[in-house]
Amino acid sequence: MAETLRDPALTLLAIAGAVALVLLSRAVARAWRLDAARHRKALHASIGVWTLALTPAFRSVGWAIVAPALFGILNASGKGRELMPGMAETPREARGLWTFPLAVALTYLVFWEAPPRPAILAGLSALALADPAASLVGGRLGQRRLRGASGRTLEGTLVFFLVTAAATGIIASTLAGGAFPWRMGIGCGIVGAAVEAFTPGGWDNLTIPLAVAAAYAWLA
Secondary structure (H helix, E strand, O other), rough: OHHHHHHHHHHHHHHHHHHHHHHHHHHHHHHOOHHHHHHHHHHHHHHHHHHHHHHHHHHHHHHHHHHHHHHHHHHHHOHHHHHHHOOOOHHHHHHHHHHHHHHHHHHHHHHOOOOHHHHHHHHHHHHHHHHHHHHHHHHHHOOEOOOOOOOOEEHHHHHHHHHHHHHHEEEEEOOOOOOOOHHHHHHHHHHHHHHHHHHOOOOOOHHHHHHHHHHEEEHH
16 A cells, blocks of 8 residues: 555544444344443444554554544544434533544544554553453442542442553553563553543543553653
8 A cells, every 4th residue: 555545544444344343233232132331332342442553553643633533523523323323312421432533533632653663552452351351340340439539439440450551561562672571551541441431421531541641651
C-alpha cells in the first residue's frame, strides 16, 4: 500500500470495523438476551481491542484521531445512541459513550510516538480490558465497598489491577526493549486501579488511559 494511502485506508477500516462491531453486538445481545450492562461492556471491550490492534499501524496522529473524534462527536450529540438503543439510559451511561472515544483521541495526542507506542497501548489496554472486567466482577461478586470510591468494590479494583498489570507487563516485555515488565505492570496496575476506583462513573473512561499511559511513560 502506498504510504500516502496507508493512513486514510486505516481510518476507513477503523470506522467500518467499529460500526460492524456495534451491529454485531446488537445481534449477539438479542440472540443471547444480554442485559444492557453486559451488552455495553462487551461492546466496550470489542471496540477497545479493535482500537488496540490498529494503533501501531498508523503513521500520523492526525489520521489516527479521526475515527475516535468522529464517534466522540456522534455519541456526545446523541446520534450514537440511536445506533445503540437501550445502552445508555442514565446520564452516567450516556457520558461513558462519548468519554471513551474522547479518551482514545486525547491519549493519542498526548503520548504519540514512533511505533509500537507502548505507553498508548498500556493505557488503551487498561480501558479496553481491565475496565469492563472490573465492572463485571465487581457487579457480580463484589462484597466490600471502598469508601469514597463511587460504589466501586475491592474485588473489582483487584481485578482491574491484575488485568492492567498483566497486559502492561506483556506490552513491556514484547514491544518495549529495555523496559522492566514487572515494574511497568505493577506500577501501571496500581495507578490505573486507584484512578478507576476514585473517578466518578462515566468519567473513568477518560481518566484511565491517560493515567496509565502517563505512568508507563514515567516508569519507562
